[in-house]
Structure formats: structure tokens, C-alpha cells
Amino acid sequence: MDDIRINPIGVIHSPFKELAGMPIQPVGARDVAGQVVVAPPFADGLADMDGFSHIILIYFFHRTGPFQPKVKPFLDNALRGLFATRAPSRPNPIGLSVVRLISVEENVLRVQGIDVLDGTPLLDIKPYVARFDAVMTDAEGWLTQTAGQANFRKADSRFTDD
Amino acid sequence: MDDIRINPIGVIHSPFKELAGMPIQPVGARDVAGQVVVAPPFADGLADMDGFSHIILIYFFHRTGPFQPKVKPFLDNALRGLFATRAPSRPNPIGLSVVRLISVEENVLRVQGIDVLDGTPLLDIKPYVARFDAVMTDAEGWLTQTAGQANFRKADSRFTDD
Numbered sequence: 001m002d003d004i005r006i007n008p009i010g011v012i013h014s015p016f017k018e019l020a021g022m023p024i025q026p027v028g029a030r031d032v033a034g035q036v037v038v039a040p041p042f043a044d045g046l047a048d049m050d051g052f053s054h055i056i057l058i059y060f061f062h063r064t065g066p067f068q069p070k071v072k073p074f075l076d077n078a079l080r081g082l083f084a085t086r087a088p089s090r091p092n093p094i095g096l097s098v099v100r101l102i103s104v105e106e107n108v109l110r111v112q113g114i115d116v117l118d119g120t121p122l123l124d125i126k127p128y129v130a131r132f133d134a135v136m137t138d139a140e141g142w143l144t145q146t147a148g149q150a151n152f153r154k155a156d157s158r159f160t161d162d
Numbered sequence: 163m164d165d166i167r168i169n170p171i172g173v174i175h176s177p178f179k180e181l182a183g184m185p186i187q188p189v190g191a192r193d194v195a196g197q198v199v200v201a202p203p204f205a206d207g208l209a210d211m212d213g214f215s216h217i218i219l220i221y222f223f224h225r226t227g228p229f230q231p232k233v234k235p236f237l238d239n240a241l242r243g244l245f246a247t248r249a250p251s252r253p254n255p256i257g258l259s260v261v262r263l264i265s266v267e268e269n270v271l272r273v274q275g276i277d278v279l280d281g282t283p284l285l286d287i288k289p290y291v292a293r294f295d296a297v298m299t300d301a302e303g304w305l306t307q308t309a310g311q312a313n314f315r316k317a318d319s320r321f322t323d324d
Contacts, residue, residue: 004222004283006166009253025294038245042253044231047243051303058220058256060166069206081209083200083287086294091171091204092285094220094256098297121166123254125245127302131309132187132248134296135260140289141213147293 008121010038010107012059014114019063020157024074025086025150026097026113034099034114036122043107046125050104054128055111060121061093065161074155075146084141089159095120098128170283172200172269174221176276181225182319186236187248187312188259188275196261196276198284205269208287212266216290217273222283223255227323236317237308246303251321257282260290 014034016022023029036057038046049055070079071087082090095116102110109125140147176196178184185191198219200208211217228251234240235247244252257278264272271287302309 004168004170006168006254008166027293042231045244045253046246047232048246048304049243051301052246053300053302054297056258058258069204070209081211082207084208084210084214084289086288086291090286091207092168092220094286096218096220096258096288098295124252124256126248126258127246127305128297128299129248129302129305129309130297130299131189132312133260135216135290135292136296137290137292138215139213140215140291142210143289143291147291150294
């Protein structure tokens with residue numbers, strides 16, 4: 001399969017300058033405000049966005065290290081298959097966060113509950129639609145016991161590129 | 163910002179050979195079975211995946227046309243800002259579907275509720291974790307009235323590249 005070229009459409013700003021100490025999911029960052037700045041050529045695509053309370057940010061983990069098939073995630077002490085985790089060191093380091101949308105002013109979205117590093121390249125924004133995106137799960141594997149800890153556990157530097 | 167190079171890590175198989183007539187969201191494809199074939203170099207990353215009832219597939223809309231800032235989505239007759247829709251004609255045509263995971267056998271995942279075209283390039287797989295991904299929304303903009311129609315409305319060729 002050929003490679004695909006992706007061009008960031010903007011940048012995400014947050015208070016987090018370093019990976020160590022960051023929340024590991026939006027649930028651990030509920031009160032954290034951020035800004036999503038969309039490059040002007042794409043700003044017209046933000047029409048109608050202000051009607052949604054939540055949006056999905058798709059972004060590039062620009063500071064992560066190389067792909068590892070097994071990782072020790074922030075919420076566990078065992079090695080887990082990478083795809084069974086949300087760790088950033090993925091073959092295609094694409095991240096996904098659901099955040100609350102506070103306002104849209106021209107090409108700038110104010111959001112809340114942001115768990116990404118300041119300067120993260122933005123790839124896409126989608127509206128969060130509960131009927132499509134909120135699923136009742138039957139099983140959450142190794143995260144069954146530990147997902148709740150994402151409310152308070154913080155990241156460290158294990159997946160960084162430096 | 164520099165461009166980012168993405169390499170598909172596998173391919174998604176579904177019964178849908180053409181965009182016209184396809185379900186437009188997994189909710190309209192609950193009984194549709196598909197296969198996610200992960201390329202062998204990444205298969206070790208699937209460990210622990212079988213514990214999850216639902217997964218997030220991230221893929222490339224390989225048959226979509228060029229970016230349009232305003233689109234008439236399948237669920238509306240008005241033009242809407244692209245980012246306020248799930249239409250595929252995005253600046254970075256990255257798609258996202260939550261599907262039920264039926265089984266994992268070596269590098270092949272059997273899934274249910276698949277709403278993508280056969281042959282779609284796979285970019286990433288993440289476990290669906292309700293505590294991270296299931297959000298109670300307050301507002302869903304133009305989709306408030308029409309999201310339910312995704313249960314039965316089908317796609318047509320409006321966003322295809324041909």
C-alpha cells in the first residue's frame with residue numbers, strides 16, 4: 001500500500017509543554033482549557049460547529065517515539081499489545097480526544113478537557129454525535145479495573161522521543 | 163507545518179463495493195460483518211485486544227473527492243460546514259468508526275457494524291473505553307433532529323472521486 005500524505009490543518013494549544021505530568025485522557029483534564037487554531041484556508045469548514053457541545057479532535061502525536069508492538073501503558077504495569085492501549089507510540093501516531101466545545105470565533109475554537117501537548121498538529125475535527133459515538137460496552141479488557149484511574153493518573157516520559 | 167507520512171497498517175474488508183447504497187454510520191450497519199486484516203509486522207500489537215467488546219477503527223477515505231468547506235451531508239438538505247459533519251471529503255480524509263469486535267485470530271479481526279467500503283486502508287485501531295469515549299452531549303447542532311436517520315439512510319455517490 002502506498003503511503004498517504006497528511007497535512008496538518010491547524011494546531012492545538014494547551015497548558016502542557018511537556019509530556020511528563022500531563023493528564024492521560026480528557027477525563028483527567030476536565031477543567032483544562034485549550035485552543036484549537038484552524039489554518040485560515042479551512043476556516044469556512046467550521047460553520048455550524050458551534051451547535052455541538054462536544055467535538056472529536058484528531059491529531060498527530062508529534063513527540064512520540066517509534067512503534068513498539070508491546071507497551072507498558074500508563075494505567076498498567078504489564079506489557080500490553082499496543083493496539084489494545086491508547087499509548088502514542090503507534091505505527092501511525094494518530095491521537096483522538098473528545099473535548100467540550102466552548103466557543104467558535106472565526107478560526108479559533110475554545111475547548112475544555114484537553115489532554116494534548118501544546119503545539120500538537122491538528123489533522124481533523126468531527127462533531128461528537130452520541131448516537132454514533134457513545135457505545136455501551138460489554139467488556140473493556142485490561143482496562144476494566146483501571147480506566148477510572150485516568151481521572152487522576154498523569155503521564156510520564158516513557159513514550160517521548162527524547 | 164510539514165506534511166506527515168502515513169502508511170496503512172492493514173485493510174478493512176466489508177460487503178460494500180460501492181459508496182452508493184452503503185450505511186452512513188455503524189448504527190445503520192449493526193448486522194454487517196467485516197474483517198480487519200492487519201499486516202503481519204504489526205500483528206504482535208493485537209495482543210490483549212480480544213478482551214474488548216468494541217474497538218475504534220481509524221482509516222483512510224480512499225475513494226473520496228477533494229475537500230469542500232461546505233457540504234450537503236447525507237442527513238440534511240442544507241449546506242453545512244465540513245467539520246460539523248462526518249462527510250468524507252475532508253482536508254485529511256481520516257475516518258473513524260466504532261465497531262463490535264467478534265474475534266481476533268492472529269492478524270485478522272472479525273468485526274460487526276462496519277460501515278466502510280471494502281478495501282479501505284486501515285491506519286490505526288484503538289480500544290473503545292466508555293469512560294474515555296462515551297460522552298453525554300448537551301447539544302448536537304443540526305444533527306439533533308436527524309442523527310436517528312443514520313439507522314436507515316444510505317449513502318449515495320455525492321462524495322466519491324468518480
